[in-house]
Amino acid sequence: MALRQQILSSALPLLPTHSFTRSTLSQALRSLKPQVSNSDGVIDTIFGNGSVAPSRALVDAWQEEGLRAMSSSKETKEDLGDVLKRRITYSAGVGEHLVEAYANLTTPSSTPSIPLPSIPILRTLLSTVKIPPSYVPPALQPSNPPTPTSASSILDQMTNATGHRIPLSSINPLGPLSYAWRIADEALFLNEQKGKVQGSVRRGYWNEPTGPGPEWYTKRIGLSIVYLASESALLQPYPVGSTTTMNPYLDKSLAALDTNLERYKSILSSLERSEENMGDVANFVDYVARSWGGLIKSRYL
Structure with missing residues (x-):
């Protein structure tokens, strides 16, 4: 395993107490290579100068590990709610530092x-x-006034x-949306495709091969919003005097997920019924067109 990956893997367990910072990577490096005297120089070489690039690399590694945490040992399709609950629980594990992860997601890689x-x-x-x-207080004024x-x-x-x-100060609003999109995409894969035999071709109403339809994007956009709305409960300030590293709002976030998922499934069901109705209309139009075509041919028109 490359040193970069070793450092990131060793830094992930430190997130609940040390957050998504450059110093977290330095501490992980010192635990791996105690003989390294200039840890900052090594971090600069591997992750880049400053604090933005190292912190963003740590956030990216945390995201990748979170996607892996969504899957269970089952080899068949998984329940959508269970998959997202595992991901929210994973986010709650970093405690109050989840806010800093979102801050890094909205921070552009460079300042224009x-x-x-x-x-x-x-x-x-x-x-x-x-x-x-x-202003300087009279007691602290120098003998020679500035x-x-x-x-x-x-x-x-x-x-x-x-x-x-x-x-120019700027933010990247697409950062959290991209973060939620990847989670939604992985959740739908585990819910719909895990253990499924590949090779079947999706076909349209006239049996033509088609790519991902509008519902493919609709599902992911809707589930991304569901996840962000549910996880937002974890971003609240901690109660005064709280010493726990696990987010105290986890139960509230999971309850919000159940509610939002029910709404999501209800809306999705309505859209699917609309699509079926559109399919019936399309089949009827096709039937009428074929009937008229046969009638015209039979009349030699």
Whole structure:
């Protein structure tokens, strides 16, 4: 096993107490390789500099392990509710740090920025603006009082710190949706395809081979919303004085899952009945068209 995978595997059990942080990876590395003196340098080499990339790698590994935790030892189809309950229980295992996992999912891999335009007139105007020094209590004032600072010097400090670029704050709203989509896709696979003999071709009303229909996407979108709505109960702040690592809102989240799944199945059943009705209409239209075709031919028209 590669060192990267070893570090991630050793870091996963530390999540309930150390969260999705770079230091968690460093601690996992030290437990694997005590002889390594510069653990930060190794983490930089394997996962990248800063805190975003290492934390995101840890979140991704946690997601992959969560997908594996959804399956049981059964070799046949599994109950949809049981599969999702196992996944929510897995999420509850990281305790209050689940919020940080969501924060990492919404954090973009890089911060976009735009070049700071050079406007000499603006800089000249700012140089005439004097900003008074910050307040200092009389007892702490130095013997030589600080002089006012020009606004242009503050602008210079900001541009030098940002590399003469203006950073733009942004979030990735698709992160949690992609996270829930993968869970929904895995749950539906375990519920519909596990143990099923592959090779059958899905066909339409006229026996033509078809790919995934609208219901394939509808199921996954609906189940993604069901899962996010249910797991959101785990994101509530912990009660004051709580010392448990297991999320105290697990029972509430599982109860919400039962309720949301019932609504999901009810809506899905209504859609399936609508599809059957559409199929009956299509068959009727086909029957009428064939009848008219036969009638026209019999009349030599």
